Amino acid sequence: MQDLIDKIKGVIPLTSEAETHILSIAKERSLSKGNALILEGQTVRKTYFVTKGCLRSYCIDKDGKEHTLQFAIKDWWISDFTAIYNHEPASLNVECITDSHVIEFSAKELDDVFRLFPEFEAFQRKNLERHVVSLHKRILNQLQLTASERYDLFLKQYPDIERHIPNYHIASFLGITQQSLSRIRIERVKK
């Protein structure tokens, strides 16, 4: 829980009332590998802040294949943001890929925070700005890099993730099959 408070304080000054309120709506949860937090089609009522472990959000296409939109590790937020912002049913699934600890927030209560403590707007703006930046980078990488180059970058951005999560999840994030990723990994070892 302190992780989150520290993270907020790194961006905006936090009054003790605001801190108390945040603590009152935050709910710590321990999750096991495989737990599903959001399922496609459901109404999305929660957003999660990860303090330990790793989660991912993904969609399932018409052929039943999974495509990973996001991995969330320590200090990242995860949910189906499109569903929350547009008030639609989830089109994504969110699941736990290692045993994890998260802080759960009701999307509605989090929204109230902006009215009760307007200073949080600036915090959220920074979060969204960072999010946009990382999405822009990902799109540009997808447009200009080969699968092998994207994998190199992935390993730099998530230095330790790779030891804990299956390669087929990484493949589904990079936009290739697990077989192709396997071949890329073998090529890398040769060099």
Add this chain to the structure above:
Amino acid sequence: MQDLIDKIKGVIPLTSEAETHILSIAKERSLSKGNALILEGQTVRKTYFVTKGCLRSYCIDKDGKEHTLQFAIKDWWISDFTAIYNHEPASLNVECITDSHVIEFSAKELDDVFRLFPEFEAFQRKNLERHVVSLHKRILNQLQLTASERYDLFLKQYPDIERHIPNYHIASFLGITQQSLSRIRIERVKK
């Protein structure tokens, strides 16, 4: 200019002081096809709101190929947001692809607006949320759709754009070559 004021009023109530301030920092500009607004490597000081015409942002890769990150038509914002948010030199270029009208803002003055009129935070939050949603959709499309399906979707999202801008820009947005797009278009006509 009224377009922008209307757009703001659609999201938040706008006091007359705030409106006056916005008008005082906004600068209307007419641009011709081919005008460059931002060049890679420069410090980015401006953000643009498009009221007429079409602009695009793109990067140039190590082989000299262009990759389009964004098209901006009426009511969209465009700039190198990564450069602005991270205070880095531009890694993108922004250029005018048809004769256009934009409202130009200094990034710094726009930032001041949040301090002077905190009610704008909610407006900006909505903008950023919408931006994140559209980027998520684009990434998922890139992961699960064929080039031809992505082109179909593109035509739906930008119904008229296609008549005014060269196909090779569309190809560079979709992540394919202009030759491939040409073949896709021919296949479509057959059906």
Add this chain to the structure above:
DNA sequence: CGGTCTCTTGACGGAGTTCAAAGCTAGTGG
């Protein structure tokens, strides 16, 4: 030890790229 999950391997096919050339189209100037 047996089953399940994950990764690797091989053969083949297909979508998209590359390079090069030709065909269009619209604007420009003689």
Add this chain to the structure above:
DNA sequence: CCACTAGCTTTGAACTCCGTCAAGAGACCG
């Protein structure tokens, strides 16, 4: 008004990367 040019699109042939399908090899866990 035509010829020329520049910008854009189409076409063809060869190639490459990656996907698909199917099978096998490890690894992990009850």
